[in-house]
Amino acid sequence: MRAITVPVPGLRALTATAVAALTIGLAGGAAAEISGKTVKIGVLTDMSGPYSDNVGAGAVLAARMAAEDFGGKVNGAAIEIVSADHQNKADVGSGIARRWYDVEGVDAITEVVSSAVALSVQGLSREKNRMFLATGPGTPDLTGKACSPVGVHWAYDNYALPTVATTALVKRGLKDWYFLTADYSFGHALEGEATRVVKANGGTVVGAVRAPLNTADFSSYLLQAQASTATVIGLANAGADMINAVKQANEFGITAGGKTMAALLVNLPDIHALGLESAQGLTFAESFYWDMNDETRAWSKRFMDRFNGRAPGGLQAAVYGAVTHYLKAIQEIDSDDATKVAEQMRKTPIDDFYTRNGSIRPDGRVIRDMYLMQVKKPSESKGPWDYYKVLETVPGDKAFRPMDQGGCPLVAK
Template identity: 50%
Template sequence: MRMRTWKFVPMLALFLVVHEVPAATKVKVGVLVSMSSFISDLTGQGSVEAAKLAIEDFRKRHPGTTVELVSADHQNKPDVATGIVREWFDRESVDVLLDGAPSPVSLAVTDIVKDKNKVFLASSASHSDLSGKKCNPNTVQWTYTNWAFANGTGKAVVRQGGNTWFFMTADYAYGHSLEKETADTVKAAGGKVLGTVRHPVSAADLSSFLLQAQASKAKVIALANAGGDTINSIKQAAEFGVVPGKQNLAALNLYITDVHAMGLKTAQGLMFTTAFYWDLNESTRAFSKRFASRMNGKMPTQAQAGAYSSLLNYLLAVERAGSPGNGARVVAEMRNVGWFEDPLFGRTRVQENGGVQHAMYLTQVKTPSESRAPWDYYKILQKIPEELAFQPKEQTGCPLVK
């Protein structure tokens, strides 16, 4: 099978065998992120910087293309996000929307993108409906889905004896989706769900919810939340003596910035599934070194790596399409290349439901004694092959899949 290969040398210089872009080609990128909420550390300014790196790498080989970037803080409010997006599309000639987490924001803007025939690169949004029931020809869900997180972690934990589960879930669309996807996986693997409790987003005191989870006697307390909510859940679970004990925590969506914020002493032993780790190979290390030099030494999260990779692939698709003007056509170009070798995610392809296939990794947080250097936090337990890491497109409910 023919694959498009990107070979990298130091500084991640791109050697791409492609046609020249017409000098008149102009692309405007809008990075829609949260800059001051419970998820700002895992996306936020880091996604903006990752997008800038993608633009720089593309323009090294395509200096005739003008790529402009704008960014905005949606404040974690879908109505604010939709207002920004309409302004960008109607008045500022933005061609492509990047990032878009959390899920209520991404679900709110995806229909606008379709109506305006633009492109949405959902590089940090994980709600499975984006490549399922709400799929459209203009949206690409690049980095991960809730199904991928659930499939990787749920199966592994049940296989290791964690056959009774209790969910502690963030009370919004993302949390509900992640809980359902994981519960279905656990049941299919032979486990049981004993109950669930839902907590407000960004709640400072989670003690009552943790005590309910502890009282369930479930072997696994599953955290269907993200960012600051995950950090607070794990920290308070240790403070209240929920763990260590007879119960274990399963972080269903964990980011390297979460581990850094908690410290290895608190996070050690957590098992989770991730799409990216900075120390996987030479290409991921080269990109991450450049990223860290702009982010005060912070290594990129999987969402920020997704911002870089999805935007770079979009720009290459614009080059093949000849113009960013027809968003659905550009996304079709992203699909038409089939399997290719991505510098950060390895063997990758975009499917007709807008979902991207690449490998995922079952991962465990190292103990303090196992860590040899700053940000040396992960042990890769298993590579989940790209054909198995994501839900089969025929099962997603996407009406575009024939």
């Protein structure tokens, strides 16, 4: 898979004085510790599969916007964005990452929506001492048993999603659950965490069925769920899989027959694809909504102007936040050494339109507010992309797994 190189304008040639300083090894030159006089960031994502609308080209654009807003350079070194499609396959993703690190001089990788790919890339990044800014994957193992000193998990995870949303649904009396789960590490983790929350709040899981990634026909899985005694069918999947499952459940009359569909991971493009008529009433956890305040609207308008009028989802906005924080750390310490950058990132508070009053724990988990959202009825929407209402803000220390429960070997017992 060929990487697409996207140069960012603004590179300024080094002055003769700076070149001389580098030549004789003097410390303190503007880009003296930045390897190759370039900071190269790879957006490794799903460009063509079931998650491409939620990340894909929009994630690449968000990274480019972060580089451009930094002026195209950091401490005199050019910022370059490259991208590639991992096809949601761990071997493909790790192969691209290895080539980027070994041959193409990539300093950091971001996005990587697939949990299986992300775990592979996290291990390789640690081996190569390169920064991994995970924004799209859900597995909590990235800050648990597979944590890394050069890894940061930015947006959400499969602990926070059910902690925020499933808790709310069970407390409303929806206590008997059946799961339809994506059959790979992301889905397994999401089902496991949702099961924990259901049981902790006095509910019951009556069964589960697992479907392969990118399933087009969910009929057999939905009929098994419909035949169960559950009142709730929990969808532990995402992207096109979640959309197809909800659409087909409506076609089969499952929701009309009295069962509640609970989608555990929802992104704004999913709701756009479903339409408000089908999606109305869905309640779920999210990290961001474009129409929350003046700052989110201002950044989102810029994004929409460059993305055919499409509003950004939370996972796309997260890329901007992660890349920006990474570049600020490089600027502060005048180095792109991953270990040093990661230490600086953990020291520095996060405060931007995407994350307010956030911080990075020693295990790499970004602690930030999460939001309980509900999809509006068609009659409540005032225009294009006006899809959500915020029901509740859940503080990060309540939403995310306590650090001492994750099993991260970097954390002192």
